[in-house]
Amino acid sequence: MLFKKNLKKIGMIGCGAIGTEIAVAVDKKDINVILYCCNDIDKNKYDELLKKLKNIRPKFLSKEKLIKKVDLVIECAKKDAVKEIFELALKYNKDVMFLSAGGVLENFELVEKAKQKGINVYVPSGAVVGIDGLDAAKYHGLKKVTLITRKPPKAFEGNEYLKKKNISLDGITSELVIFEGPAKEAIKEFPANINVAATLSMAGLGPDITKVKIVVDPFISSNMHEIIVEGDFGRFRAITENLPSPTNPKTSYLTALSTIVMIKKIVEPIHIGT
Ligand SMILES: NC(=O)c1ccc[n+]([C@@H]2O[C@H](COP(=O)([O-])OP(=O)(O)OC[C@H]3O[C@@H](n4cnc5c(N)ncnc54)[C@H](O)[C@@H]3O)[C@@H](O)[C@H]2O)c1
Incomplete structure (x- = not known):
């Protein structure tokens, strides 16, 4: 080293x-x-x-x-x-x-x-953006961290959790909340969402306390992540609207x-x- x-x-x-x-x-x-x-x-x-x-x-x-x-x-x-x-x-x-x-x-x-x-x-x-603010907030009096992930229906094709819950996304015309719970469970049920929820958990309050909401949105074409952080400093919301890499759409x-x-x-x- x-x-x-x-x-x-x-x-x-x-x-x-x-x-x-x-x-x-x-x-x-x-x-x-x-x-x-x-x-x-x-x-x-x-x-x-x-x-x-x-x-x-x-x-x-x-x-x-x-x-x-x-x-x-x-x-x-x-x-x-x-x-x-x-x-x-x-x-x-x-x-x-x-x-x-x-x-x-x-x-x-x-x-x-x-x-x-x-x-x-x-x-x-x-x-995701906002980890810098979360890092600072964690130093003193961090109280609540929430991640709201918004994705188009095609991002959930073949998802086992939706099958288990009998949730069909065929022809949806308005946004639908498909999950609300601790990051630990979101990571298990939505492996495609794992990195953002894991990074946020490690930077903040851990996977049991960090809250995750997952929304299917038929009006968007790429992923959006919103972080809401509350603590002694006040409150911030950071929204990321991701575009794919110009050299690699994956x-x-x-x-x-x-x-x-x-x-x-x-x-x-x-x-x-x-
Ligand atoms: N932190 C984040 O926000 C974030 C965002 C996107 C992707 N990721 C993660 O980053 C990693 C790389 O993403 P990517 O988009 O470059 O993926 P990719 O599929 O384009 O590339 C991964 C490469 O790793 C190789 N690979 C797979 N398993 C391996 C192993 N055991 N040993 C050596 N090589 C192996 C594959 O052959 C492939 O070439 C993935 O785990 C992905 O989930 C994290």
Whole structure:
């Protein structure tokens, strides 16, 4: 583990939508780090990534070799990969950044171990704004955190919770609240919503107390997240209307931007905002 200013080498696990945005940013010298190596469960994804890079050629290494070689490990793979990556980062004392926030919440005991070892664990804000305000509010007198997620009907195709509750979204013409409850239950029943709810839970009051409302809205075409935070400071509402990445429609652009900026904050000396 190195101090911020000395950070040089990063290794990326997952060469999909978000990984590609990070690698392209390093390739364009937008981030002052060396992307030393990559890993993906599907080597073709790495080969595809290399085709998009003009100036750098990160090596392909196994997860363990990658983690041994770098100063900061970036996971942008899958929730199920978090435990193994986290345990290896702990074994080799490496700082680690996770995009699969749901996986971090599921393995939260490892965050405690990282704290004890002095390892930095980073979870970018991802697809949602307002985490900075929540962070500040948490310092004193945070009382209530609510997430209202609004998605078009097609986002819920095949959802088991709706089947179980006999809720049909066929031809809906007005908005419909399909879930209201603790983040813990929302994460279980709506896995596609897991990262935002998990990030918010970890930043605020935890998954049992953080409240989630999920609304199906036939009048929107992309996802919206509204965070309402109440505490001794007062109250704020932050609304994110996400658009897909211009280079990859599979991911919201803000997630990649927020990750790139988090890496920049680690290696650059000026930090504005909480
Ligand atoms: N925090 C947030 O707000 C937020 C927002 C969007 C996505 N995410 C999460 O970030 C992660 C990456 O998202 P993405 O859009 O880039 O996904 P993606 O599917 O485009 O890319 C994931 C890549 O990881 C690889 N992969 C899967 N399992 C792996 C494993 N066990 N080991 C190594 N590689 C593996 C896949 O082959 C793929 O190339 C996902 O877990 C996603 O849920 C978080």
